[in-house]
Amino acid sequence: MPTTLILLPGLVCDSATWGPQIQALSPRLRCHVADYGLCDSINAMAQHVLHTAPSQTFALAGHSMGGRVALEVLRLAPHRVHHLALLDTGTHPLPAGDAGAxxxxxxxxxxxxxxxxxxRAMAALWAKPMVHPAHHGTPVFEAVLDMLARSSPEQYAAQINALLNRPDAAPVLPTIRCxxxxxxxxxxLWSPPEAHERMAAxxxxxxxxxxxxxxxxxxxxQPEVVNAAFESWLFK
Incomplete structure (x- = not known):
């Protein structure tokens, strides 16, 4: 059974984004949330995760940008990861042409x-299309705004640079054995089901x-659904 779970947040997110999972899993796992600091590339973030991991091997879950960091960790040190979860993420680099622009x-x-x-002003613009309309104006939506507001423009700039220069992670997928x-x-809307179906395949x-x-x-x-998926992924 896994003993350490490293959780990789998305763009300017922190441990709050994993709060329900930490609460559910902490009795059985050591949960460690990565902090990227001012790392400004996906590779630098992955290197930081490997250098600060609290154990030699671990389960690894990444959300959004954190999923891309997780795949870079797999590329760099696949022997250290024994379980992997990719949530609401992608593998493609910045598109060429008009789409990338x-x-x-x-x-x-x-x-x-x-x-x-x-x-917080940025968060109000960014979060609305990211969160299901049913949650707009609810404590869940306010928690997302509060979390993003705890970050800084300097961190945001560094992480945007990382995403605009993100590598193509698709070649990593067929190498995964855990x-x-x-x-x-x-x-x-940003990380749609069809893309995840292709990743899983x-x-x-x-x-x-x-x-x-x-x-x-x-x-x-939907913390209950995610927690149930984690339970099946980690312990069955």
């Missing part, structure tokens, strides 16, 4: 908002979970 412009516009008006969970929300024996009535912040939006 639109993504870059959108991210930089949000960064300018963070620098000029503060992180029990793997691939999970996303049915209504995740590329990983031998992967467990695919599509969470209903759920956007991008699956661990907070």
């Amino acid at each position: 639109r993504e870059r412009a959108g991210r930089m516009a949000l960064l300018q908002t963070a620098e000029r008006k503060g992180m 029990p793997t969970l691939v999970l996303t929300g049915r209504e995740d 590329a990983i031998a024996g992967a467990q695919l979970c599509i969470v209903e009535q759920c956007g991008h912040m699956s661990m907070l939006e």
